[in-house]
Amino acid sequence: MNLVHESAIEQLRQKGYKITPQRQEILKTLEAAPGPQSVEDIHRQIAERYPNMSMDTVYRNIAVLLELGIVSKLNFQDGKNRFEINCAGKHHHHLVCLTCGLSEAVEICPFNTLDQQRIAREKKFEITGHSFEIFGHCAKCREKYKL
Amino acid sequence: MNLVHESAIEQLRQKGYKITPQRQEILKTLEAAPGPQSVEDIHRQIAERYPNMSMDTVYRNIAVLLELGIVSKLNFQDGKNRFEINCAGKHHHHLVCLTCGLSEAVEICPFNTLDQQRIAREKKFEITGHSFEIFGHCAKCREKYKL
DNA sequence: CTACTTGCAAATAATTTGCATGCGA
DNA sequence: TCGCATGCAAATTATTTGCAAGTAG
Numbered sequence: 001m002n003l004v005h006e007s008a009i010e011q012l013r014q015k016g017y018k019i020t021p022q023r024q025e026i027l028k029t030l031e032a033a034p035g036p037q038s039v040e041d042i043h044r045q046i047a048e049r050y051p052n053m054s055m056d057t058v059y060r061n062i063a064v065l066l067e068l069g070i071v072s073k074l075n076f077q078d079g080k081n082r083f084e085i086n087c088a089g090k091h092h093h094h095l096v097c098l099t100c101g102l103s104e105a106v107e108i109c110p111f112n113t114l115d116q117q118r119i120a121r122e123k124k125f126e127i128t129g130h131s132f133e134i135f136g137h138c139a140k141c142r143e144k145y146k147l
Numbered sequence: 148m149n150l151v152h153e154s155a156i157e158q159l160r161q162k163g164y165k166i167t168p169q170r171q172e173i174l175k176t177l178e179a180a181p182g183p184q185s186v187e188d189i190h191r192q193i194a195e196r197y198p199n200m201s202m203d204t205v206y207r208n209i210a211v212l213l214e215l216g217i218v219s220k221l222n223f224q225d226g227k228n229r230f231e232i233n234c235a236g237k238h239h240h241h242l243v244c245l246t247c248g249l250s251e252a253v254e255i256c257p258f259n260t261l262d263q264q265r266i267a268r269e270k271k272f273e274i275t276g277h278s279f280e281i282f283g284h285c286a287k288c289r290e291k292y293k294l
Numbered sequence: 295c296t297a298c299t300t301g302c303a304a305a306t307a308a309t310t311t312g313c314a315t316g317c318g319a
Numbered sequence: 320t321c322g323c324a325t326g327c328a329a330a331t332t333a334t335t336t337g338c339a340a341g342t343a344g
Binding site: 163165166167169170199200201202203204207208226 | 297298299301302304306309
């Protein structure tokens, strides 16, 4: 089946977390998502099929998935965090439209290994991650609102 | 006097905003700050001298300063936004310690003009800004908690 | 004087937590 | 069975907004 899914489930199991239907739904939703999803987004999608799924379960499970490094947290400056599943070998960042709020992935990552090593060495700082988002206005909004 | 301060005041004036003591205090606080400040940080510092300064005034004025490009908004993944004054010619980013929450500025910006132009062209995306933060553990915390 | 501002309080919005019940291993 | 998980509701935290009173220009 899906390798990402299997590996996530395996990691959960190994750390003593139980494989509940809710957890699986959250994973499935993130896997199927076209882009980063907010907790509300995730909840809404699952609630269509499981009306008694609660928001806090999403929050709690996202926290677990973050802890295990299965998902990443992104901030698009609109007051809510968004999450996306980490597909190995597909490191990327986002163009975030400040007008419509939609985001698009871009493959470029300007933060190269050399710079990382230099900073780690010079500052004795252990780097665990980085965030890089590009803000602006997308083609559609520029056209629509004459930006 | 302080050039940054003067230019900020001038911009406010030109846009029809009034130069209230509250606004000046907020600017002074940001100018004197050693790093990005949260709204609460700013409020606390001013409240020592002006006990009836309210939080919402800080929020409202930060919004104005952001609008005019006088300050930048930063997100350090801890649930609150932080702000810092834009000193011309001193573009930089931050090392954010996930243990103690403190940040340190680094001069490097990996996002070069060429990449910006390429993205703008290829995606027809108008870039207005970007955020780049490096997360991890600082030297002090690594020592203290044996990370 | 007059429009922009402020302070207060109440309203939102996002996220967290306590607790009794439920369910995977 | 046993401990992690869940759902519900209440609590927190960050931020926004309505409104009457205040003040810069």
